[in-house]
Amino acid sequence: MSTCATASRDLNEPLAGTAATARTWLLLEQPGPWGAKALTSSHLDPEVGRALERAAEGTGVRVALIRRPGRHADCHAPTRHRVYIAHTAPGRTWLRGQVVDDPRQLLDLDFTALGAGEHGGFGTPHTGAPLALVCTNGKRDRCCALLGRPLAAELASLGEEGVWEVTHLGGHRFSPTLLVLPYGYAYGRAGADAVKEILAAVRTGRVVTEGCRGSSAWERPGQAAELAVRTATGEDAAGALSVAHTDGTAPRWQVTVAHADGRRWRVLVAQGGSLPPRPESCGGTLGSPARMDVVAVREITHEIPATVTTE
Known part of the structure; x- marks a missing residue:
């Protein structure tokens, strides 16, 4: 069966300048199934999801749900949620994490300040492995499930500690797609060996350009220009x-x-x-x-x- 990812790969569609644009990412752990619009069609209270969407609109913050790789039964409803916030502008990059009891707590954040790179003391600095976020939302596009979920599972089995599944990174036809934080570079058509190389580079403050779609800190012309330089x-x-x-x-x-x-x-x-x-x-x-x-x-x-x- 032909897929959008197969067609894009066969036609050698370029990757540069196709990353989602967001200077700041807010990632909320929500296990269980995700619908096409995950913030309002998952086990997250849809009223909270809608409120987060409204709060982020026009601020430069993008909100996404994350979950650990593996099976996601309907009955899995956590009592606590891991939250990460990352700002990706060069020279002001940071990644901070916190565990919250209720996602409603996130509505108290100053989203305008977050988009401008001010964390306001949220959580604590993340000192662990870089985050490898693999899009796996099959309800959004089946390529994300067919190609993304096996990649996330393989990376986890190889011992990569920062691997999470994420709801939507845009560009289904470039599946499997990946966002790496704290620096915010996105990748397409990613394989496990390539991702391991990408994460090894991030640990030493470097960027791998092969397979890179661009930095989410910039609009798409800027993404392509920066990669070209x-x-x-x-x-x-x-x-x-x-x-x-x-x-x-x-x-x-x-x-x-x-x-x-x-x-x-x-x-x-x-x-x-x-x-x-x-x-x-x-x-x-x-x-x-x-x-x-x-x-x-x-x-x-x-x-x-x-x-x-x-x-």
């Missing part, structure tokens, strides 16, 4: 690059990527449509998903004027 320069330090500003509108942008050491690059990004048409999700109609093509990468150099002396 990493590829062109070989820079793999997680916090080294940032998107300084983006000029233009679809279908063409000029993105300035800045290095922590002061260097800058101007990257021309063009939006095109993926051809031939393919389904963006299983069971969906054929379409031409937007793709971000990097047209040029140029380092910005400033000539230093000659010193003029007078006698």
